[in-house]
Amino acid sequence: MEEAPRRLWTRLVPLAVALIIGGFLFAGLSLRPKDIPSVLIGKAVPDFDLPALPGRPKGLQTADLKGQISLVNVFASWCVSCRAEHPLFMKLKAQGVVPVHGLNYKDEGPAALAWLARYGDPYDRVGHDLKGRVGIDWGVYGVPETFLINAEGRIACKHIGPVMDRDLEEKLLPAIEALRRGGVAQC
C-alpha cells in the first residue's frame, strides 16, 4: 500500500540531480560557448600562397611562416572590432617582439590599403585573401582572429576576437616566451 518511496535516498535523487545540473550551469556561466577552439592547433599551417595587396609588396605563403615565431592576424577593413585591436599590433611592431603578418580577409584591395594608411600598417607581410578560401583553410569563422605560429611553422595558439591588452599580457606574450624557450605554448 505504501506509495511513497520508502528509503530517503530514493527521495533525494531529484534533489541530487537538480544540484548537479545547477553546478554545471554555474560552470557554464564562465564558459565561452561561442569560441570554437581551432582543430589546427599543433598542426602545420595550411598550404597556401596569397598574393600581396595590390600596391603593397610582400604577399604571404606557407614558407614565410617557417624559421621564426610569428603572429598572423586576420583582418579586414569592414571589420569594426579590428580597429579596436589595431593599436596593439602597432605597438607590437614598434617593440619588434615578433613579426606580425596580416591575412586580409574578403576585402577589396584599395579599401584594405586605405584602411592601413589610416590606422597604420603593423604588418610585415600581408596576404590578400579576396575570396576567403584561405581563411577557410585556416578555420577562420569570425574576423578578427589571431594565430601564433612557432618556428617550425606550426599553429601554436589561436585567439578569436579582438586582441586586447589583457589577452596580449596573459596569453600571447607568455606563449611566445614559452615557444622561445623551446617549450609548449599554453593557451
Next chain:
Amino acid sequence: MLMAVLRSLLLALCLLGSVAPAWSIAVDTPLDDPVLEARARAIHKQLRCLVCQNQSIEDSNATLARDLRVLVRERITAGDSDDAALSFIVDRYGDWVLLQPPVKSGTMVLWLGPALFLILAIVSIAVWYRRRPSPVVAATTPLSADEQARLKALLGDGDPV
C-alpha cells in the same frame, strides 16, 4: 525564439562586424547536375553555420555559410564522396560544425542517455508495480493483525459516518 533571434543578430554583428547582418534566406546558384546538387544540399543540412545561432549552413545567409556551401559544391563536383566532403570541413572547423554529434568517447553519455532513461523509468515503474499488491490480491487477502488494529483505531477514532 525571440531571444534566440535577438541574440544571433547581436552575434552576427559582433562576430563578423559586417555592415549588414544578413537574415534573409540564402538562395544561391545550384549545380547543374541534380544528383550532385541533391548530395551537396544534403551535406549543407548537416553542417552548422559558424556565425549564427543554431542553423545549418543551408539555412543561413551569412557570408561564411555561403562560402562553405560553394565549397561543398566544389568538393562534390571534384569527385569527393559525401564523407570526404564532410571531413574536409570538419578538418578545418572541428566536430562542432556537425549538427549530428559524432559517436565518440565524449558523446557516449549523450547517445546512450535516452535509452538509459527509458530503461531506468521502466525498471522503476516495474518495481513500483511489484511492490504494491495487485488489486485482486488486495481484495482477497485478509487483513493482517496490524491492519486490523489500525482499522479498529480508525473506526474508533473517526466520527460516525
Next chain:
Amino acid sequence: MTAELGHYALVLALSVALVQATIPLLGAWRGDSGWIGLARPAALVQCVLVMTAFGALMYAYLTSDFSVLNVAANSHSAKPLLYKISGVWGNHEGSLLLWLLILVLFGAAVAVFGGNLPAPFRARVLAVQAMIAVGFLTFVLFTSNPFERLLPAPIDGRGLNPLLQDPGLAFHPPFLYLGYVGFSMAFSFAVAALIEGRVDAAWARWVRPWTLAAWCFLTLGIALGSWWAYYELGWGGWWFWDPVENASFMPWLAGTALLHSSIVVEKRDSLKNWTVLLAILTFSLSLLGTFLVRSGVLTSVHAFATDPARGVFILAFLIVVIAGSLTLYAVRAPAMKGGGLFSPVSREGGLVLNNLLLATACATVLLGTLYPLFLDAVTGEKITVGPPFFNMTFGPLMVPLLIAMAVGPMLPWKRGDLLGALQRLKFAIAATVAALLLTLVLAFDGPWLAIPGMALGVWIIAAALEEAAHRLRLFRVPIGESMRRLLRSPRAAWGTTFAHAGAGMVIIGIVASTAWQVEKLQVLRKGESVAVGAYAFKFEGATPVAGPNYAAVRGTFRVSRNGMEVAIMQPESRNYQDPPMDTTEAAIRTGWGGDLYAVIGDPTGDGSWSTRFYNKPMIHWIWMGALFMVFGGLFSLSDRRHRVGAPARRDVLAKAAKTAASMAGK
C-alpha cells in the same frame, strides 16, 4: 515622473511580497486566523502595485518617452502602435516585468477565486507565490530595472528589429509566459500540500484547472512561435530544436505529464508523490528556461545578457527555489500515501505509461540541450547537438506514446482488458489499416517511414472519434438519446477528444510535410518556369518597391497546375536601413492540400534571379492540430466541475487518513 512611479511601485510590491511570503505561512503554522487572513489582501495589493509598474512602462512606450533608457533602446517614435505595445516585452527588462505581472495576476486570481480553498491552505499557496515574486522582484530591481533614466534623452529611439515587428511575435511572449508562470500555480499548490503533508482528490481538483490553463497558453505560445519562424524566417522550417525552443518545450512535456497524472490523483487517489514531484519539476523547467534564455550559457556569455551578474542571480534563485522544494519533497513525501490500486492494464496504467514516456522524452530533450555545456565544462570539447540527435531519440520515444494515447481512454479504471479495448476500437483499427494501404498505394515510392507515420496520425484521430462515439452510444441507442448524451456528457471528456485528435493532426502535418515536401532551388530568368511537384512557377520578373522603412525587390510568379492558373505569388527580399538588415518575405499560399512557399533571392548579375520554392503538403495541419489541442484544453476548462471547484474536503476521511499517517509513522 511615471517612470519613478513605476519604480516606486515595484519597491512597494517587493515589501508587500516579503510580508505575504512570511506572515501567512507563520499564521497557518500557528493557527492564527488574523495572520492567515493577511494573504488575500496582500496578494491583491501586490497585484495592483505590479500592474501600476507595468502600466508606467507601457505609458513610457506609448508616449515614446526616450528619457527612459529601456524605451530609447527598444522603441522608435514612428513605430506602429502594436509594436510600441509589444516593444514593452520585446527586451530583457520589460519581459521580466511581464513575467512578474502574470505571476501576481495568478496570485490575485487565487485570492479572488480561491474561496473554496481552506483558509490555511490558501494562505500557504499565496505565501509560496509571494516567495517566487520576491525572487523576481529583487532580480528586476537590482539587475534589470526597466525604469532607468537616460539623460539627456535622445531625439528618437533605436527602434525594434524589423524581424520582430510582426503580429505573430508580438503575442508569442505573453502566451509563453502565461504558460510558464501558470505552472507556478501547480508549484505553489504542490509546495503548500507538502507543507501540510496532505494531497488528496480535492487538491488535484484545485490544481488541475490551473495546470490546464497554463498548458493551453504554453501550447498556444509555442505554436505561435513556430508559426512565426515558419513564415518570417523564410527557409520553410518551423522547429529547429534550438536551445531556446527546447527551453519552452521541456515545461510543455512535463506539464502534459502533470495534466495526466493529476487525473489519477483526483479520480483514484494514487500517484500523489509523483504528481507533486512533477508539479515541482514542471515549474523548475520553466525557471530553467528563463535562465537559459537570459544567461546565454548555451550560446555566448558576452553576447546578449551582457551582465554576468544577471546569470548568477537568476541561477542562485533557481537553485534556492528548486533545491528548497525538492528538499521539502524528500522530507515530506512519505506523509502522502496513495490508496487506489490498479493493474498496469487500466486507465491509470495508461496514464502511468504516458508519464513514463513523457518524462523520458523530457529528460532526453534536457540532456541534448545541456550536453554541449556538460562536455565543455568537463573536457573542454565543443560539440553541437542539433536536430538529427533529437529526431533520432525523441521521435522513437513518441511512437509508443502516440499508439497508447489512442487506447488509454478506452480502458476502464482499476483493471482493464487490452483486447477488449482494442475490440471497441475496431473502426479506428479499420481506418488505420485503410490509411496504411492508401498511403502505400499513393506514395509507394515515398520514404517508407512516412507510411506508418501517417497511419499513426489517423489512428489517434480515429480512436478519439470512436471513443467519443462510444460515449454517446452512437448508433446503439436512438439518435435522440445520443443527442441527450451529447449534451449531458462532461465537457472534460470532450476536451480529451479534441486535444487527442489535435495531436493526431499535428502528427499528420509533420509526417506529410516532411516526407512529401518538394523543394526547388533555381536560377530563373524572366519568362522561365520551374516545376515544383504538380505546380509550375513562371517568373514574371522582379521590380523594386519602396516600403515605409525599407527598400525591397518584389518577384512575381504565376503559379499554375495542369495549365490552370491557381495563384500569383509575390515574395520580397527586403533591405531595412535602421537598423541595417536584410530580410526575406516569403510568399505563402495556403490551400486545402498544403502550402506553396516562394522565396526570391539575389540577382545573379546576368538578369536572372535565384529563387527557392517549396510545396509542403498538409503543413497547416500542424498549427490546426495545435489549435485543436488548445481548444480541447479550454473546452475541458469550461467544465462545470472545474468552475465550481472541488467540494469541501471530507473532513472525516481526512482525519482518518491523518490518524493512519501518524500510526504508520510510529
